[in-house]
Amino acid sequence: MTNPTAAILIIGDEILSGRTREGNAHFLAGELTRVGIDLKEIRIVADEVAAIANALNTLRGTYTHVFTSGGIGPTHDDITADAVAHALGVPLDVREDARALLAAHYAASGLEFNAARLRMARIPADAVLIENPISAAPGFSIGNVHVLAGVPSIFQAMVASVLPRLTGGRPVLSQTLRIDQGEGVIAEGLAGLAAEFPDLSIGSYPFIQNGAYGTNIVIRGTEARQIDAAMTRLSTLFPKEAR
Amino acid sequence: MTNPTAAILIIGDEILSGRTREGNAHFLAGELTRVGIDLKEIRIVADEVAAIANALNTLRGTYTHVFTSGGIGPTHDDITADAVAHALGVPLDVREDARALLAAHYAASGLEFNAARLRMARIPADAVLIENPISAAPGFSIGNVHVLAGVPSIFQAMVASVLPRLTGGRPVLSQTLRIDQGEGVIAEGLAGLAAEFPDLSIGSYPFIQNGAYGTNIVIRGTEARQIDAAMTRLSTLFPKEAR
Structure with a gap:
């Protein structure tokens, strides 16, 4: 549906x-x-x-x-x-x-x-x-x-x-992870993650803060458990010390 | 043009x-x-x-x-x-x-x-x-x-x-008058003004501030003199003490 x-x-x-x-x-x-x-x-x-x-x-x-x-x-x-x-x-x-x-x-x-x-x-x-x-x-x-x-x-x-x-549907849930690296560094790992979770939408939103590049990754979907799984994978791909 | x-x-x-x-x-x-x-x-x-x-x-x-x-x-x-x-x-x-x-x-x-x-x-x-x-x-x-x-x-x-x-055109100029009355009070006078100055765009933007109704009137056009004339008419229609 x-x-x-x-x-x-x-x-x-x-x-x-x-x-x-x-x-x-x-x-x-x-x-x-x-x-x-x-x-x-x-x-x-x-x-x-x-x-x-x-x-x-x-x-x-x-x-x-x-x-x-x-x-x-x-x-x-x-x-x-x-x-x-x-x-x-x-x-x-x-x-x-x-x-x-x-x-x-x-x-x-x-x-x-x-x-x-x-x-x-x-x-x-x-x-x-x-x-x-x-x-x-x-x-x-x-x-x-x-x-x-x-x-x-x-x-x-x-x-x-x-x-x-109005008749609604399944609310779209989202979780965000901030990574303190530019998109160019994380793009490849991110593309792999997107392929791994085809039912989720994985958006990459770059920013510049105090002259440094960073990226917010927003994972959206209707299944909370699936989003949790993708977030866990994401954290493994880009561990905090490397973020 | x-x-x-x-x-x-x-x-x-x-x-x-x-x-x-x-x-x-x-x-x-x-x-x-x-x-x-x-x-x-x-x-x-x-x-x-x-x-x-x-x-x-x-x-x-x-x-x-x-x-x-x-x-x-x-x-x-x-x-x-x-x-x-x-x-x-x-x-x-x-x-x-x-x-x-x-x-x-x-x-x-x-x-x-x-x-x-x-x-x-x-x-x-x-x-x-x-x-x-x-x-x-x-x-x-x-x-x-x-x-x-x-x-x-x-x-x-x-x-x-x-x-x-890019090739630009004539910049659109605008002037704004704030009137501390609701749109319903000033609508008739404003419609007359719009008819009087057909080359200008006269926009009416209501707001609510501290529970009171007010309206920003924005007059736009490419002829500064025409906008000045319309603003003068507008001020006459809604004198400051009645604003």
């Missing part, structure tokens, strides 16, 4: 301009690993309906789930719901349940429920709302597409709402 | 697992903005030849430039050069100029030039080398594809080598 797969689509002018460093995909990547959904791709596209819709149609046809982040607020540049409706060929109108959520929230906080805010109640008819415990405006799931907010605290709250609904 | 465009392709099991937070695309995004190359898309794919080659073929056909990051070291999981050669349909062999660079580096540092390290001299015949002042193993440009290392310090050094070769 293979794990379900996922992609994340970030609506991201702010990332593409270099102004903001991506953080939501990083957060969700860790959560998906934890529940056994294999994240296979992250795409960051411009805040343009065509770019969002095209990416969405490719990703939702390729992976079990697609999560989007950003572009569901009340301003003129919030076009994700429009792009999702366009990509899926479904109408997008103010939905009564979403409108009621917002009305209650604004009434309780003494804020005006104006036309801009009403835009956030536009939800495709067949979509399931995703709760927003922070600012009420909901995300939504339609088919295998999960539309989440871009503000990190709201994004994280929505991830907490939507993930328990 | 429109600016050249670009995409960044990160070879990124480490990002997809949630272990590492992406940083190279963030760095390059800022550099591209500075030289007037419009970054339109970032993709992060798994360390798999098919995933890399497919993404590369789409991106190099769509944008003026594609930059890749990661997977050009000496270990078994370094497959980017293979994937690029596969995608472009060109052979990949040890090239004499790259071999000489590595040989000189290892001779000078007293390290063994072993078979694993020799893998890093495999460069497509028509590619132009990209200098690596840190650990010698070069990146390369072939057609509109620029293949860079994944270690951040080396990635940044390679960006410094390759960017001056």
Whole structure:
């Protein structure tokens, strides 16, 4: 049995301009690993309906789930719901349940429920709302597409709402060994180890620290015992005194 | 005249697992903005030849430039050069100029030039080398594809080598105004401003700080005078005392 797969689509002018460093995909990547959904791709596209819709149609046809982040607020540049409706060929109108959520929230906080805010109640008819415990405006799931907010605290709250609904797989476990040698020294032994444990993914991540080369070896898989065995072999190959 | 465009392709099991937070695309995004190359898309794919080659073929056909990051070291999981050669349909062999660079580096540092390290001299015949002042193993440009290392310090050094070769456009300038109000309050005025300045991109980025809503308005364009005019209008729309 293979794990379900996922992609994340970030609506991201702010990332593409270099102004903001991506953080939501990083957060969700860790959560998906934890529940056994294999994240296979992250795409960051411009805040343009065509770019969002095209990416969405490719990703939702390729992976079990697609999560989007950003572009569901009340301003003129919030076009994700429009792009999702366009990509899926479904109408997008103010939905009564979403409108009621917002009305209650604004009434309780003494804020005006104006036309801009009403835009956030536009939800495709067949979509399931995703709760927003922070600012009420909901995300939504339609088919295998999960539309989440871009503000990190709201994004994280929505991830907490939507993930328990999804069927996970076997969590991918990992162990890391730091070796204080460059990749060029350990490459041959490592290739042998990878051949010995074909069911595991053995990644080699070089770094430079205080001018010295080192490598983090990350062994990933779903069988804890197999990972333990590979780690033991790895420690034998590169004993601590030689590390 | 429109600016050249670009995409960044990160070879990124480490990002997809949630272990590492992406940083190279963030760095390059800022550099591209500075030289007037419009970054339109970032993709992060798994360390798999098919995933890399497919993404590369789409991106190099769509944008003026594609930059890749990661997977050009000496270990078994370094497959980017293979994937690029596969995608472009060109052979990949040890090239004499790259071999000489590595040989000189290892001779000078007293390290063994072993078979694993020799893998890093495999460069497509028509590619132009990209200098690596840190650990010698070069990146390369072939057609509109620029293949860079994944270690951040080396990635940044390679960006410094390759960017001056590329024809830039008009740098995208930006100014930001922080407004201490939620998006719902300012959305209407902002939509009017966006309509008034159709050549500018006016982005609205909400945040929550100490429990209060605020919004950063980022105005982007290539004409400094136009951006100044829009910023003045914005300040008039949302005077400081109301911010």
